[in-house]
Amino acid sequence: MTPKMKPRIYKGTRDFLPEQMIKRNFVIDTVKDVFEKFGFEPLETPTLELWETLSGKYGDEGDRLTYRFTDRGKREVGLRYDLTVPLARVMAMYPEISKPFKRYQIQPVWRADKPQKGRFREFYQCDIDVIGSSSMLADAEIISAIHEILVILGFRRFEMRINSRKILSGIVQVAGIESEKETEVARSIDKMDKIGREGVRKELKETGFSDKQLNIIFDILDITGTNREKLVETATILKDSESGMMGIQEMSDLFEFLREYNIPEENIHFDLFLARGLDYYTGPIFETVVREPKIGSITGGGRYDRLIGIFSGNDQPATGCSIGLERIVTVMDELGMFPGNLKTKVQVLVTIFDEGGIHYSISLAGILRQAGIYTELYTGSAKLRGQFGLANDRSIPLVLIAGPDEREKNMVTLKNMMTGEQQTIKKTDLVQEVRAEIASLHKVRGKS
Amino acid sequence: MTPKMKPRIYKGTRDFLPEQMIKRNFVIDTVKDVFEKFGFEPLETPTLELWETLSGKYGDEGDRLTYRFTDRGKREVGLRYDLTVPLARVMAMYPEISKPFKRYQIQPVWRADKPQKGRFREFYQCDIDVIGSSSMLADAEIISAIHEILVILGFRRFEMRINSRKILSGIVQVAGIESEKETEVARSIDKMDKIGREGVRKELKETGFSDKQLNIIFDILDITGTNREKLVETATILKDSESGMMGIQEMSDLFEFLREYNIPEENIHFDLFLARGLDYYTGPIFETVVREPKIGSITGGGRYDRLIGIFSGNDQPATGCSIGLERIVTVMDELGMFPGNLKTKVQVLVTIFDEGGIHYSISLAGILRQAGIYTELYTGSAKLRGQFGLANDRSIPLVLIAGPDEREKNMVTLKNMMTGEQQTIKKTDLVQEVRAEIASLHKVRGKS
Numbered sequence: 001m002t003p004k005m006k007p008r009i010y011k012g013t014r015d016f017l018p019e020q021m022i023k024r025n026f027v028i029d030t031v032k033d034v035f036e037k038f039g040f041e042p043l044e045t046p047t048l049e050l051w052e053t054l055s056g057k058y059g060d061e062g063d064r065l066t067y068r069f070t071d072r073g074k075r076e077v078g079l080r081y082d083l084t085v086p087l088a089r090v091m092a093m094y095p096e097i098s099k100p101f102k103r104y105q106i107q108p109v110w111r112a113d114k115p116q117k118g119r120f121r122e123f124y125q126c127d128i129d130v131i132g133s134s135s136m137l138a139d140a141e142i143i144s145a146i147h148e149i150l151v152i153l154g155f156r157r158f159e160m161r162i163n164s165r166k167i168l169s170g171i172v173q174v175a176g177i178e179s180e181k182e183t184e185v186a187r188s189i190d191k192m193d194k195i196g197r198e199g200v201r202k203e204l205k206e207t208g209f210s211d212k213q214l215n216i217i218f219d220i221l222d223i224t225g226t227n228r229e230k231l232v233e234t235a236t237i238l239k240d241s242e243s244g245m246m247g248i249q250e251m252s253d254l255f256e257f258l259r260e261y262n263i264p265e266e267n268i269h270f271d272l273f274l275a276r277g278l279d280y281y282t283g284p285i286f287e288t289v290v291r292e293p294k295i296g297s298i299t300g301g302g303r304y305d306r307l308i309g310i311f312s313g314n315d316q317p318a319t320g321c322s323i324g325l326e327r328i329v330t331v332m333d334e335l336g337m338f339p340g341n342l343k344t345k346v347q348v349l350v351t352i353f354d355e356g357g358i359h360y361s362i363s364l365a366g367i368l369r370q371a372g373i374y375t376e377l378y379t380g381s382a383k384l385r386g387q388f389g390l391a392n393d394r395s396i397p398l399v400l401i402a403g404p405d406e407r408e409k410n411m412v413t414l415k416n417m418m419t420g421e422q423q424t425i426k427k428t429d430l431v432q433e434v435r436a437e438i439a440s441l442h443k444v445r446g447k448s
Numbered sequence: 449m450t451p452k453m454k455p456r457i458y459k460g461t462r463d464f465l466p467e468q469m470i471k472r473n474f475v476i477d478t479v480k481d482v483f484e485k486f487g488f489e490p491l492e493t494p495t496l497e498l499w500e501t502l503s504g505k506y507g508d509e510g511d512r513l514t515y516r517f518t519d520r521g522k523r524e525v526g527l528r529y530d531l532t533v534p535l536a537r538v539m540a541m542y543p544e545i546s547k548p549f550k551r552y553q554i555q556p557v558w559r560a561d562k563p564q565k566g567r568f569r570e571f572y573q574c575d576i577d578v579i580g581s582s583s584m585l586a587d588a589e590i591i592s593a594i595h596e597i598l599v600i601l602g603f604r605r606f607e608m609r610i611n612s613r614k615i616l617s618g619i620v621q622v623a624g625i626e627s628e629k630e631t632e633v634a635r636s637i638d639k640m641d642k643i644g645r646e647g648v649r650k651e652l653k654e655t656g657f658s659d660k661q662l663n664i665i666f667d668i669l670d671i672t673g674t675n676r677e678k679l680v681e682t683a684t685i686l687k688d689s690e691s692g693m694m695g696i697q698e699m700s701d702l703f704e705f706l707r708e709y710n711i712p713e714e715n716i717h718f719d720l721f722l723a724r725g726l727d728y729y730t731g732p733i734f735e736t737v738v739r740e741p742k743i744g745s746i747t748g749g750g751r752y753d754r755l756i757g758i759f760s761g762n763d764q765p766a767t768g769c770s771i772g773l774e775r776i777v778t779v780m781d782e783l784g785m786f787p788g789n790l791k792t793k794v795q796v797l798v799t800i801f802d803e804g805g806i807h808y809s810i811s812l813a814g815i816l817r818q819a820g821i822y823t824e825l826y827t828g829s830a831k832l833r834g835q836f837g838l839a840n841d842r843s844i845p846l847v848l849i850a851g852p853d854e855r856e857k858n859m860v861t862l863k864n865m866m867t868g869e870q871q872t873i874k875k876t877d878l879v880q881e882v883r884a885e886i887a888s889l890h891k892v893r894g895k896s
């Protein structure tokens with residue numbers, strides 16, 4: 001053992017103490033439950049991957065930002081950087097997985113970056129993907145699952161922005177721009193939220209596109225109306241572009257499916273300005289923006305039919321989405337969106353009145369736990385006042401006290417810490433009375 | 449993107465495909481649920497810790513087996529090696545945590561070791577600890593929680609072995625051995641299961657202990673009888689050792705508490721031979737051994753009152769236990785202890801009969817998901833036969849088919865893949881009928 005020292009945490013990483021854990025688990029459990037209801041299956045891959053697996057998959061910046069080192073056997077390894085490359089590796093290594101394969105994956109990833117406010121070196125990602133289906137039904141499943149999650153978590157005014165890389169190709173084509181420059185156009189349009197419409201136009205002009213080309217592009221991007229109206233008008237302009245018309249057909253199918261899933265029209269926004277800069281998208285792209293309050297994008301994804309084959313050489317159609325778990329937890333916390341008391345899961349603290357009462361308290365805790373009630377039995381050395389202090393500190397709502405009188409009569413006093421009320425009840429009525437108090441707590445707190 | 453290559457996994461790590469994940473989650477969810485019922489709160493600490501935090505805490509071997517590297521900012525960091533040192537760091541950094549603090553932590557750890565069968569470089573650990581209580585009630589809470597978990601998971605013939613490092617000190621003392629040599633004695637006794645009683649005796653003799661000393665030690669270790677009888681007889685011999693008598697008192701309290709928790713006597717075994725080699729234990733030590741079949745120790749822990757202070761300098765009483773999660777999953781798998789179908793969580797596959805039936809199938813899936821039924825909607829391009837193949841491959845028990853006839857009459861055919869029976873039902877009865885089939889599946893499968 002080394003001598004004592006002031007311990008520090010590695011910058012950009014976090015300890016999650018119980019209160020944060022309970023909030024994080026609330027979100028993760030909700031997400032998992034919806035995914036599983038939609039038939040997505042869980043997958044986990046190792047933290048350590050051979051460097052040859054990660055190398056070159058995330059561009060130069062990714063190579064730079066991947067934590068990597070050489071192990072004692074001189075093998076180069078890296079820490080998981082995202083959840084998509086591991087998925088591609090899994091699909092290549094286990095061809096026996098039956099398709100379409102719908103998987104979800106919730107694990108931490110690492111970035112060797114300078115930590116900043118809200119940006120961490122170690123953080124959770126949460127992805128769902130469907131591998132092996134080129135049907136828009138797969139995209140609709142993903143968008144619907146995400147929609148349901150956001151509604152259940154309590155998000156009300158949000159907008160799922162959807163566009164198509166094929167339509168963007170069509171636009172670039174009818175503007176007379178070489179298809180190799182499509183990613184450049186996409187990357188500029190992607191900055192719309194940051195630099196505005198004029199900024200994008202300026203940037204594209206500086207890149208070398210002509211006013212005529214930019215006019216054609218912006219005439220299409222500026223089309224207004226309902227999703228359907230926009231689709232019809234865009235289709236008229238793109239009628240000579242094969243790629244563009246395939247995009248129109250896909251969007252048309254997708255919107256129709258989403259109606260069938262009962263997703264409110266006002267939450268689906270056909271957004272011609274949505275570009276998502278990454279060059280691996282091949283079909284629909286989507287992200288979710290919460291409008292009120294303005295908190296930016298909390299999910300993002302799209303179809304990427306040419307990525308899963310990087311290891312196997314066999315392309316497979318694929319579509320997927322990342323949920324910004326960390327962002328959602330932060331936003332829900334700031335906006336007070338978490339229901340009731342999430343400081344602790346403990347519902348009842350059983351105090352120890354005196355040494356002679358330990359056995360009685362053990363039996364009370366046993367009865368409650370048997371009934372599935374989250375019960376803390378006091379194990380410290382404080383007197384009753386200190387035990388109430390612990391209940392306060394940890395926001396435990398109910399406290400049981402059994403002094404010699406109560407014990408002799410097989411009774412116990414139940415105190416509600418929220419209202420301050422207390423009652424002495426029979427030990428045989430314990431579960432029933434505690435359940436009633438728990439139910440009343442939920443009523444008082446509502447569901448916010 | 450690099451050219452295609454045959455992808456490999458880093459040796460000693462694993463992918464957990466859905467079937468394994470569902471089994472692992474079954475165990476983890478059970479464990480978490482019991483922990484929470486017992487008032488333990490969740491904690492997570494980062495994967496990356498500063499090397500100064502880990503260095504020297506696990507002995508020379510630990511230093512050697514910790515994955516460590518230097519980050520881009522020239523800081524030395526290491527990967528989490530266990531869950532106890534991070535807990536000690538947390539207790540030092542957040543003095544505001546109210547005590548007794550009962551926490552559980554389930555996270556992967558890493559060992560830069562040669563991988564062998566059943567030993568991995570990346571694996572999960574699962575710990576519960578109580579910090580800030582010197583009462584045997586804390587130890588009893590831990591032992592009871594573990595006991596309940598094992599019973600719920602389906603372990604029947606198992607034995608929780610309990611001993612006391614204070615009693616061992618007493619034995620060493622009455623044998624006239626210097627207290628500095630206690631750890632040596634403990635390490636030898638710890639090998640009992642591997643090298644047998646005579647092996648231990650031989651090893652201790654070679655270490656330099658006299659026959660007289662060894663006779664005293666083994667006379668005590670060989671005491672037989674019920675837990676109570678052993679305690680009484682040991683107490684007679686240790687009556688002049690202060691430490692020994694404190695140990696006797698602690699064991700006596702602990703056994704009494706455990707009776708109060710209704711733990712069957714036959715599952716608790718006061719085992720004077722249990723030593724647990726690590727030198728940081730200070731009080732009760734415990735482990736669980738499954739007797740039939742013989743699978744060795746699946747949990748281990750004890751009281752360590754002088755470890756939590758390594759960073760703060762302030763010792764705090766502490767007791768805890770590790771559950772061998774990986775071992776438990778493996779054993780349960782080998783012995784077929786997992787209930788029913790854990791290959792998938794999906795209960796129903798909604799097929800797509802033909803292109804015209806997509807909308808109808810979407811609405812069926814929507815109804816089922818709304819009712820909380822885990823539902824896969826087929827998103828691939830196979831005909832009905834291929835869709836049934838997917839249900840078979842993934843062991844999905846129920847399949848829905850809606851051809852044009854059924855759709856016109858607002859009906860649907862429900863096929864039970866286990867029995868082969870099928871029935872055509874009204875769409876309005878869908879949830880009810882599917883629930884009835886799911887209930888009947890559980891009956892057929894039983895709980896094994």
